[in-house]
Amino acid sequence: MSKLKSAKKGVEKVIHSTPLRIWIGAGVAQPGPPLGPQLGQRGINIAQFCKDFNERTKDVKPGTPLPCTISVKADRSYDIQIRVPPISYFIRQATGQARLAMDQSQETAGILSLKHVYEIAQVKSKDPLYDCVPLKKICEEIIEEAFHCGVKVVDRIDEHKYMDFMKQRQEIVAKQLKELEDLKQSKLLRTA
Incomplete structure (x- = not known):
């Protein structure tokens, strides 16, 4: 015992x-x-x-x-x-957008070049989650994630067209934020 x-x-x-x-x-x-x-x-x-x-x-x-x-x-x-930040964080940083698309089938939130995709893949390859994953596979995941965020992937980005796009996008985001705020206020009035 x-x-x-x-x-x-x-x-x-x-x-x-x-x-x-x-x-x-x-x-x-x-x-x-x-x-x-x-x-x-x-x-x-x-x-x-x-x-x-x-x-x-x-x-x-x-x-x-x-x-x-x-x-x-x-x-x-x-x-x-x-670990390294998520892919969506890098997509937001590369496109310069604070908000991504609310509905990716109807709106484009940003434009990403293949060069950006490759650079993001190089950073993500250092993540323990992507250990032994080929760079091509990581690039494919980034392109897929960009599609789900409403971001279009292109070969090259024309600087002037992108500046025009950014101005239009700011107007769209301001309109969306106003609609969300109005919806939030209407819900508060119903519950009060």
Whole structure:
């Protein structure tokens, strides 16, 4: 019986918890909500985590959304895997659009050149998710994602035509935002 008790003491405590998947802005991790409570529930030193995360992401543009996977160990230490931002983020950056299409079948939100697609694919190839994935396959995924965002992929972009397109697009986005605000106000009036 005493051997059994000593064997129990000798066994390391293993915590089988699922990893925390969260999006954190590069260089702007703060101990407050929403990050602080999620880490605090798992017993992680929040201030130390924020300091470590901000140090690891100091070379990335501040505020860039980074998908992270945090695994907590039994001794309350953690492993963090920081991935590259999503394809839609790069598409928005390359097209210069803050908003993409609400309905991709009826509107074009931007224009992307094949050069942009290739550059995005090179950045995404460094992501652990795309380890051992050929660059051609990543380019195909980017083109497909662009289609779903309402972005047209072309060989070359004419600068003057694109400037005209951007002016038209700003008017469309302003109209869409006004319609959404009107809809939101009408719902608030109904519930009040």
